[in-house]
Amino acid sequence: MDLYPLIKPLILRFDPELGHTFAILALRSGLMPLPCKSTDAVLATRVFDINFPNPVGLAAGFDKDALVADAMLAQGFGHVEVGSVTPRPQPGNPKPRLFRLVEDRAVINRMGFNNRGMDAMAARLAARSRRGIVGVNLGKNKDTECAVDDYVKGARTLAPFADYLAVNVSSPNTPGLRALQSRAPLVEILSGVRDVLADIAKAGGRRPPLLLKIAPDLTPEDLADIAAVALGADLDVGEGETGVDGLIVTNTTWARDGLESALRGEQGGLSGAPLMAASTSVLAAMYRLTQGRLPLIGVGGVETGADAYAKIRAGASLVQLYSAMVYDGPGVGAKVVRELAECLKADGFTHVADAVGADQPDVRGTVS
Numbered sequence: 001m002d003l004y005p006l007i008k009p010l011i012l013r014f015d016p017e018l019g020h021t022f023a024i025l026a027l028r029s030g031l032m033p034l035p036c037k038s039t040d041a042v043l044a045t046r047v048f049d050i051n052f053p054n055p056v057g058l059a060a061g062f063d064k065d066a067l068v069a070d071a072m073l074a075q076g077f078g079h080v081e082v083g084s085v086t087p088r089p090q091p092g093n094p095k096p097r098l099f100r101l102v103e104d105r106a107v108i109n110r111m112g113f114n115n116r117g118m119d120a121m122a123a124r125l126a127a128r129s130r131r132g133i134v135g136v137n138l139g140k141n142k143d144t145e146c147a148v149d150d151y152v153k154g155a156r157t158l159a160p161f162a163d164y165l166a167v168n169v170s171s172p173n174t175p176g177l178r179a180l181q182s183r184a185p186l187v188e189i190l191s192g193v194r195d196v197l198a199d200i201a202k203a204g205g206r207r208p209p210l211l212l213k214i215a216p217d218l219t220p221e222d223l224a225d226i227a228a229v230a231l232g233a234d235l236d237v238g239e240g241e242t243g244v245d246g247l248i249v250t251n252t253t254w255a256r257d258g259l260e261s262a263l264r265g266e267q268g269g270l271s272g273a274p275l276m277a278a279s280t281s282v283l284a285a286m287y288r289l290t291q292g293r294l295p296l297i298g299v300g301g302v303e304t305g306a307d308a309y310a311k312i313r314a315g316a317s318l319v320q321l322y323s324a325m326v327y328d329g330p331g332v333g334a335k336v337v338r339e340l341a342e343c344l345k346a347d348g349f350t351h352v353a354d355a356v357g358a359d360q361p362d363v364r365g366t367v368s
Protein backbone atom coordinates (compact mmCIF):
# COMPACT_ATOMS: atom_id res chain seq x y z
CA MET A 1 0.00 0.00 0.00
CA ASP A 2 1.29 3.48 -0.86
CA LEU A 3 1.19 5.53 2.35
CA TYR A 4 2.61 8.61 0.67
CA PRO A 5 -0.75 10.25 -0.20
CA LEU A 6 -1.60 10.17 3.53
CA ILE A 7 1.56 11.96 4.66
CA LYS A 8 1.92 14.20 1.58
CA PRO A 9 0.07 17.23 3.06
CA LEU A 10 2.46 17.13 6.03
CA ILE A 11 5.56 16.76 3.84
CA LEU A 12 4.52 19.67 1.60
CA ARG A 13 4.46 21.87 4.72
CA PHE A 14 8.17 21.25 5.39
CA ASP A 15 10.83 23.46 3.95
CA PRO A 16 11.66 21.61 0.66
CA GLU A 17 15.31 20.99 1.52
CA LEU A 18 14.33 19.66 4.96
CA GLY A 19 11.81 17.41 3.20
CA HIS A 20 14.64 16.07 1.04
CA THR A 21 16.82 15.45 4.10
CA PHE A 22 13.97 13.53 5.80
CA ALA A 23 13.42 11.47 2.65
CA ILE A 24 17.10 10.51 2.56
CA LEU A 25 17.00 9.61 6.28
CA ALA A 26 13.87 7.49 5.83
CA LEU A 27 15.41 5.71 2.83
CA ARG A 28 18.67 5.07 4.72
CA SER A 29 16.81 3.75 7.76
CA GLY A 30 15.08 1.11 5.63
CA LEU A 31 11.69 2.30 6.95
CA MET A 32 10.41 3.51 3.58
CA PRO A 33 7.65 1.12 2.44
CA LEU A 34 8.45 -0.74 -0.78
CA PRO A 35 5.99 -0.26 -3.65
CA CYS A 36 4.58 -3.06 -5.77
CA LYS A 37 7.18 -3.45 -8.55
CA SER A 38 6.61 -4.58 -12.10
CA THR A 39 9.03 -7.10 -13.58
CA ASP A 40 7.15 -7.28 -16.88
CA ALA A 41 9.39 -8.68 -19.65
CA VAL A 42 8.25 -5.90 -22.02
CA LEU A 43 10.30 -3.47 -19.92
CA ALA A 44 13.68 -5.23 -19.95
CA THR A 45 16.16 -3.55 -22.27
CA ARG A 46 19.83 -3.62 -23.19
CA VAL A 47 21.43 -0.20 -23.63
CA PHE A 48 25.17 0.67 -23.62
CA ASP A 49 25.74 -3.10 -23.38
CA ILE A 50 24.07 -3.07 -19.96
CA ASN A 51 20.90 -5.03 -19.13
CA PHE A 52 18.33 -2.71 -17.54
CA PRO A 53 15.35 -4.37 -15.74
CA ASN A 54 13.22 -1.43 -16.83
CA PRO A 55 13.94 1.85 -18.64
CA VAL A 56 12.92 4.27 -15.82
CA GLY A 57 15.80 5.72 -13.78
CA LEU A 58 16.27 8.24 -11.01
CA ALA A 59 17.83 11.44 -12.38
CA ALA A 60 20.94 13.08 -10.90
CA GLY A 61 20.61 15.49 -8.00
CA PHE A 62 18.41 13.53 -5.59
CA ASP A 63 21.24 11.31 -4.35
CA LYS A 64 24.21 13.61 -4.79
CA ASP A 65 26.43 11.61 -2.41
CA ALA A 66 25.35 8.06 -3.25
CA LEU A 67 23.75 7.62 0.17
CA VAL A 68 20.59 5.83 -0.97
CA ALA A 69 21.28 4.37 -4.42
CA ASP A 70 20.39 0.81 -3.39
CA ALA A 71 17.29 2.00 -1.50
CA MET A 72 16.09 3.80 -4.65
CA LEU A 73 16.74 0.70 -6.77
CA ALA A 74 14.61 -1.21 -4.25
CA GLN A 75 11.87 1.39 -4.85
CA GLY A 76 11.62 0.10 -8.42
CA PHE A 77 13.91 2.37 -10.43
CA GLY A 78 15.76 0.51 -13.17
CA HIS A 79 18.87 2.57 -12.57
CA VAL A 80 20.01 5.41 -10.34
CA GLU A 81 22.28 8.28 -11.34
CA VAL A 82 24.20 9.63 -8.35
CA GLY A 83 25.88 13.07 -8.19
CA SER A 84 26.63 15.56 -9.46
CA VAL A 85 29.86 15.01 -7.60
CA THR A 86 32.86 17.34 -7.72
CA PRO A 87 36.51 16.49 -6.94
CA ARG A 88 36.51 18.48 -3.69
CA PRO A 89 33.57 18.69 -1.25
CA GLN A 90 31.68 21.99 -1.49
CA PRO A 91 28.72 23.51 0.39
CA GLY A 92 26.74 24.79 -2.60
CA ASN A 93 24.81 28.06 -2.65
CA PRO A 94 23.31 29.78 0.42
CA LYS A 95 19.83 28.58 1.54
CA PRO A 96 17.02 28.82 0.63
CA ARG A 97 17.92 27.26 -2.71
CA LEU A 98 15.12 24.78 -3.40
CA PHE A 99 11.52 25.85 -4.11
CA ARG A 100 8.28 23.94 -4.77
CA LEU A 101 6.00 25.57 -7.32
CA VAL A 102 2.97 23.56 -6.22
CA GLU A 103 0.44 25.10 -8.64
CA ASP A 104 2.74 24.18 -11.54
CA ARG A 105 3.90 20.79 -10.23
CA ALA A 106 7.38 22.19 -10.71
CA VAL A 107 10.59 22.80 -8.77
CA ILE A 108 13.19 25.56 -8.98
CA ASN A 109 16.63 24.78 -7.58
CA ARG A 110 19.88 26.67 -7.30
CA MET A 111 21.66 24.10 -5.13
CA GLY A 112 25.07 24.72 -6.77
CA PHE A 113 26.52 21.19 -6.59
CA ASN A 114 26.48 20.79 -2.80
CA ASN A 115 28.24 17.47 -2.24
CA ARG A 116 30.81 15.61 -0.12
CA GLY A 117 33.35 15.19 -2.91
CA MET A 118 34.53 12.33 -5.11
CA ASP A 119 36.64 10.44 -2.55
CA ALA A 120 33.67 10.12 -0.17
CA MET A 121 31.53 8.93 -3.07
CA ALA A 122 34.16 6.42 -4.20
CA ALA A 123 34.33 4.94 -0.68
CA ARG A 124 30.55 4.68 -0.53
CA LEU A 125 30.23 3.04 -3.94
CA ALA A 126 33.13 0.68 -3.22
CA ALA A 127 31.20 -0.61 -0.19
CA ARG A 128 28.13 -1.59 -2.30
CA SER A 129 27.47 -5.13 -3.36
CA ARG A 130 26.77 -3.69 -6.87
CA ARG A 131 23.59 -5.47 -7.72
CA GLY A 132 21.70 -2.67 -9.47
CA ILE A 133 22.78 -0.14 -12.09
CA VAL A 134 24.32 3.05 -10.74
CA GLY A 135 25.65 5.79 -13.02
CA VAL A 136 27.86 8.59 -11.71
CA ASN A 137 27.26 12.18 -12.79
CA LEU A 138 30.42 14.31 -12.78
CA GLY A 139 30.49 18.07 -12.14
CA LYS A 140 33.18 20.65 -11.50
CA ASN A 141 34.00 22.65 -8.39
CA LYS A 142 32.78 26.23 -8.48
CA ASP A 143 36.30 27.66 -8.01
CA THR A 144 38.16 25.39 -10.45
CA GLU A 145 39.69 27.39 -13.30
CA CYS A 146 40.46 24.49 -15.62
CA ALA A 147 37.23 22.54 -15.99
CA VAL A 148 38.87 19.64 -17.85
CA ASP A 149 40.98 18.81 -14.78
CA ASP A 150 37.88 18.28 -12.63
CA TYR A 151 36.13 15.99 -15.11
CA VAL A 152 39.35 14.03 -15.63
CA LYS A 153 39.86 13.64 -11.87
CA GLY A 154 36.24 12.60 -11.41
CA ALA A 155 36.45 10.03 -14.19
CA ARG A 156 39.73 8.57 -12.93
CA THR A 157 38.47 8.21 -9.35
CA LEU A 158 34.94 7.03 -10.02
CA ALA A 159 35.11 4.96 -13.23
CA PRO A 160 35.89 1.75 -11.32
CA PHE A 161 32.61 2.05 -9.39
CA ALA A 162 30.29 3.42 -12.08
CA ASP A 163 28.08 1.44 -14.45
CA TYR A 164 28.24 4.58 -16.60
CA LEU A 165 29.75 8.06 -16.28
CA ALA A 166 27.86 11.23 -17.20
CA VAL A 167 29.69 14.49 -17.89
CA ASN A 168 27.37 17.24 -16.69
CA VAL A 169 28.02 20.56 -18.41
CA SER A 170 24.42 21.69 -18.20
CA SER A 171 23.52 22.67 -14.64
CA PRO A 172 22.54 26.34 -14.54
CA ASN A 173 23.84 27.00 -11.02
CA THR A 174 27.62 26.87 -11.47
CA PRO A 175 28.84 30.06 -13.14
CA GLY A 176 30.10 29.43 -16.67
CA LEU A 177 29.25 25.70 -16.66
CA ARG A 178 26.80 25.80 -19.54
CA ALA A 179 29.36 27.58 -21.73
CA LEU A 180 31.26 24.29 -21.67
CA GLN A 181 28.61 22.92 -24.05
CA SER A 182 30.20 24.96 -26.86
CA ARG A 183 32.18 22.99 -29.38
CA ALA A 184 35.81 23.78 -28.37
CA PRO A 185 35.52 23.29 -24.57
CA LEU A 186 33.33 20.23 -25.10
CA VAL A 187 35.94 18.62 -27.32
CA GLU A 188 38.63 19.38 -24.74
CA ILE A 189 36.63 17.88 -21.85
CA LEU A 190 35.52 14.79 -23.73
CA SER A 191 39.06 14.18 -25.07
CA GLY A 192 40.44 14.35 -21.53
CA VAL A 193 37.84 11.96 -20.12
CA ARG A 194 38.10 9.59 -23.10
CA ASP A 195 41.88 9.40 -22.56
CA VAL A 196 41.34 8.42 -18.93
CA LEU A 197 38.88 5.71 -19.96
CA ALA A 198 41.23 4.45 -22.67
CA ASP A 199 44.03 4.15 -20.08
CA ILE A 200 41.72 2.18 -17.78
CA ALA A 201 40.82 -0.18 -20.62
CA LYS A 202 44.50 -0.55 -21.61
CA ALA A 203 45.32 -1.52 -18.03
CA GLY A 204 42.70 -4.27 -18.24
CA GLY A 205 39.92 -2.47 -16.35
CA ARG A 206 36.30 -2.08 -17.43
CA ARG A 207 35.65 1.09 -19.43
CA PRO A 208 32.25 2.43 -18.34
CA PRO A 209 30.07 3.98 -21.05
CA LEU A 210 30.50 7.76 -21.28
CA LEU A 211 27.41 10.00 -21.46
CA LEU A 212 26.97 13.73 -21.82
CA LYS A 213 24.10 15.62 -20.14
CA ILE A 214 22.83 18.69 -21.94
CA ALA A 215 20.56 21.66 -21.24
CA PRO A 216 17.18 22.33 -22.82
CA ASP A 217 18.09 25.99 -23.50
CA LEU A 218 20.25 25.53 -26.58
CA THR A 219 20.05 27.06 -30.04
CA PRO A 220 19.70 24.81 -33.12
CA GLU A 221 23.38 25.61 -33.90
CA ASP A 222 24.46 24.50 -30.39
CA LEU A 223 22.48 21.29 -30.77
CA ALA A 224 24.04 20.56 -34.15
CA ASP A 225 27.55 21.14 -32.72
CA ILE A 226 26.87 18.88 -29.72
CA ALA A 227 25.46 16.16 -31.97
CA ALA A 228 28.53 16.34 -34.23
CA VAL A 229 30.97 16.08 -31.31
CA ALA A 230 28.88 13.34 -29.69
CA LEU A 231 29.20 11.35 -32.90
CA GLY A 232 32.97 11.88 -32.87
CA ALA A 233 33.73 15.06 -34.83
CA ASP A 234 36.99 16.76 -33.71
CA LEU A 235 37.73 13.79 -31.44
CA ASP A 236 40.30 11.09 -31.98
CA VAL A 237 37.83 8.25 -32.53
CA GLY A 238 38.48 4.92 -34.18
CA GLU A 239 36.53 3.30 -37.00
CA GLY A 240 32.88 2.81 -36.04
CA GLU A 241 33.35 4.63 -32.69
CA THR A 242 31.42 7.65 -31.47
CA GLY A 243 32.59 10.53 -29.24
CA VAL A 244 30.26 9.54 -26.40
CA ASP A 245 28.15 6.46 -25.80
CA GLY A 246 24.94 8.38 -25.18
CA LEU A 247 23.30 11.69 -24.30
CA ILE A 248 21.11 12.67 -21.35
CA VAL A 249 18.50 15.14 -22.53
CA THR A 250 17.83 17.39 -20.55
CA ASN A 251 18.85 19.19 -17.41
CA THR A 252 16.68 21.96 -15.85
CA THR A 253 15.67 25.09 -17.78
CA TRP A 254 16.13 28.81 -17.47
CA ALA A 255 12.72 29.34 -19.12
CA ARG A 256 9.73 30.44 -17.03
CA ASP A 257 6.87 30.34 -19.54
CA GLY A 258 3.27 29.92 -18.41
CA LEU A 259 3.89 29.45 -14.68
CA GLU A 260 1.25 30.24 -12.03
CA SER A 261 3.25 30.05 -8.82
CA ALA A 262 4.35 33.19 -6.98
CA LEU A 263 7.80 31.57 -6.68
CA ARG A 264 8.37 31.59 -10.45
CA GLY A 265 10.77 34.53 -10.15
CA GLU A 266 13.27 32.57 -8.02
CA GLN A 267 16.65 32.13 -9.69
CA GLY A 268 17.81 28.67 -10.69
CA GLY A 269 16.81 25.76 -12.90
CA LEU A 270 13.16 24.86 -13.41
CA SER A 271 12.13 21.20 -13.54
CA GLY A 272 8.93 19.16 -13.34
CA ALA A 273 5.75 19.18 -15.42
CA PRO A 274 6.39 22.48 -17.28
CA LEU A 275 9.68 21.06 -18.63
CA MET A 276 8.09 18.01 -20.29
CA ALA A 277 7.30 19.51 -23.72
CA ALA A 278 10.54 21.50 -24.13
CA SER A 279 12.84 18.69 -23.03
CA THR A 280 11.03 16.15 -25.23
CA SER A 281 11.38 18.44 -28.21
CA VAL A 282 15.16 18.74 -27.62
CA LEU A 283 15.27 14.95 -27.27
CA ALA A 284 13.48 14.50 -30.60
CA ALA A 285 15.86 17.00 -32.23
CA MET A 286 18.88 15.14 -30.84
CA TYR A 287 17.53 11.81 -32.08
CA ARG A 288 17.23 13.28 -35.57
CA LEU A 289 20.63 15.02 -35.44
CA THR A 290 22.35 11.81 -34.36
CA GLN A 291 20.28 9.72 -36.82
CA GLY A 292 19.28 7.37 -34.00
CA ARG A 293 22.92 6.23 -33.74
CA LEU A 294 23.32 7.11 -30.05
CA PRO A 295 21.16 5.88 -27.18
CA LEU A 296 19.44 8.84 -25.51
CA ILE A 297 18.15 9.17 -21.95
CA GLY A 298 15.05 11.37 -21.89
CA VAL A 299 14.56 13.41 -18.72
CA GLY A 300 12.41 16.42 -17.86
CA GLY A 301 8.83 16.47 -16.59
CA VAL A 302 8.13 12.72 -16.48
CA GLU A 303 5.28 12.07 -14.01
CA THR A 304 3.36 9.19 -15.62
CA GLY A 305 3.88 6.13 -17.77
CA ALA A 306 2.38 8.09 -20.67
CA ASP A 307 5.09 10.77 -20.25
CA ALA A 308 7.82 8.12 -20.23
CA TYR A 309 6.26 6.47 -23.28
CA ALA A 310 6.15 9.81 -25.14
CA LYS A 311 9.89 10.27 -24.54
CA ILE A 312 10.61 6.72 -25.71
CA ARG A 313 8.56 7.23 -28.87
CA ALA A 314 10.45 10.51 -29.44
CA GLY A 315 13.77 8.63 -29.34
CA ALA A 316 14.72 7.85 -25.73
CA SER A 317 16.12 4.39 -24.99
CA LEU A 318 15.85 5.13 -21.26
CA VAL A 319 14.07 7.82 -19.23
CA GLN A 320 14.70 9.44 -15.86
CA LEU A 321 12.75 11.55 -13.39
CA TYR A 322 13.32 13.57 -10.24
CA SER A 323 10.73 16.32 -9.61
CA ALA A 324 7.71 13.99 -9.71
CA MET A 325 9.09 12.46 -6.52
CA VAL A 326 8.78 15.82 -4.78
CA TYR A 327 5.01 15.63 -5.28
CA ASP A 328 4.30 11.90 -5.41
CA GLY A 329 7.04 10.35 -3.24
CA PRO A 330 9.70 7.76 -4.06
CA GLY A 331 7.08 5.19 -5.13
CA VAL A 332 6.39 7.25 -8.27
CA GLY A 333 9.20 5.43 -10.11
CA ALA A 334 7.44 2.07 -9.69
CA LYS A 335 4.12 3.66 -10.71
CA VAL A 336 5.63 5.08 -13.91
CA VAL A 337 7.17 1.68 -14.67
CA ARG A 338 3.82 -0.12 -14.26
CA GLU A 339 1.97 2.43 -16.39
CA LEU A 340 4.66 2.35 -19.08
CA ALA A 341 4.27 -1.42 -19.42
CA GLU A 342 0.54 -0.89 -19.99
CA CYS A 343 1.16 1.80 -22.65
CA LEU A 344 3.62 -0.45 -24.52
CA LYS A 345 1.32 -3.45 -24.47
CA ALA A 346 -1.72 -1.41 -25.48
CA ASP A 347 0.16 -0.51 -28.67
CA GLY A 348 1.25 -4.09 -29.29
CA PHE A 349 4.93 -3.77 -28.36
CA THR A 350 6.57 -6.82 -26.83
CA HIS A 351 9.91 -5.09 -26.11
CA VAL A 352 10.40 -1.48 -25.09
CA ALA A 353 13.36 -1.20 -27.48
CA ASP A 354 10.95 -1.60 -30.41
CA ALA A 355 9.13 1.58 -29.38
CA VAL A 356 12.28 3.76 -29.33
CA GLY A 357 11.84 6.50 -31.92
CA ALA A 358 8.46 5.11 -33.05
CA ASP A 359 7.27 8.67 -33.67
CA GLN A 360 10.29 9.30 -35.92
CA PRO A 361 9.92 6.62 -38.59
CA ASP A 362 12.26 8.34 -41.07
CA VAL A 363 15.19 8.36 -38.66
CA ARG A 364 14.88 5.05 -36.83
CA GLY A 365 18.36 3.66 -36.92
CA THR A 366 20.69 1.29 -35.24
CA VAL A 367 20.47 2.13 -31.54
CA SER A 368 21.38 -0.84 -29.38
Ligand SMILES: Cc1cc2nc3c(=O)[nH]c(=O)nc-3n(C[C@H](O)[C@H](O)[C@H](O)COP(=O)(O)O)c2cc1C
Nearest residue numbers: 059060061084109250251271272300301321322323
Ligand atom coordinates in the same frame (compact mmCIF):
# COMPACT_ATOMS: atom_id res chain seq x y z
C1 LIG B 1 16.85 19.74 -6.57
C2 LIG B 1 17.46 19.30 -7.87
C3 LIG B 1 18.83 19.08 -7.94
C4 LIG B 1 19.41 18.68 -9.13
N1 LIG B 1 20.76 18.44 -9.17
C5 LIG B 1 21.32 17.98 -10.31
C6 LIG B 1 22.70 17.67 -10.35
O1 LIG B 1 23.42 17.76 -9.36
N2 LIG B 1 23.22 17.25 -11.54
C7 LIG B 1 22.45 17.09 -12.67
O2 LIG B 1 22.97 16.69 -13.72
N3 LIG B 1 21.13 17.36 -12.65
C8 LIG B 1 20.56 17.79 -11.50
N4 LIG B 1 19.20 18.07 -11.48
C9 LIG B 1 18.42 17.94 -12.73
C10 LIG B 1 17.71 16.59 -12.83
O3 LIG B 1 18.62 15.52 -12.88
C11 LIG B 1 16.82 16.55 -14.10
O4 LIG B 1 17.64 16.66 -15.24
C12 LIG B 1 15.80 17.69 -14.13
O5 LIG B 1 15.30 17.94 -12.84
C13 LIG B 1 14.63 17.39 -15.07
O6 LIG B 1 13.93 16.23 -14.64
P1 LIG B 1 12.57 16.31 -13.77
O7 LIG B 1 11.66 17.28 -14.45
O8 LIG B 1 12.06 14.91 -13.74
O9 LIG B 1 12.98 16.79 -12.41
C14 LIG B 1 18.60 18.49 -10.29
C15 LIG B 1 17.23 18.69 -10.20
C16 LIG B 1 16.65 19.09 -9.03
C17 LIG B 1 15.15 19.29 -8.96
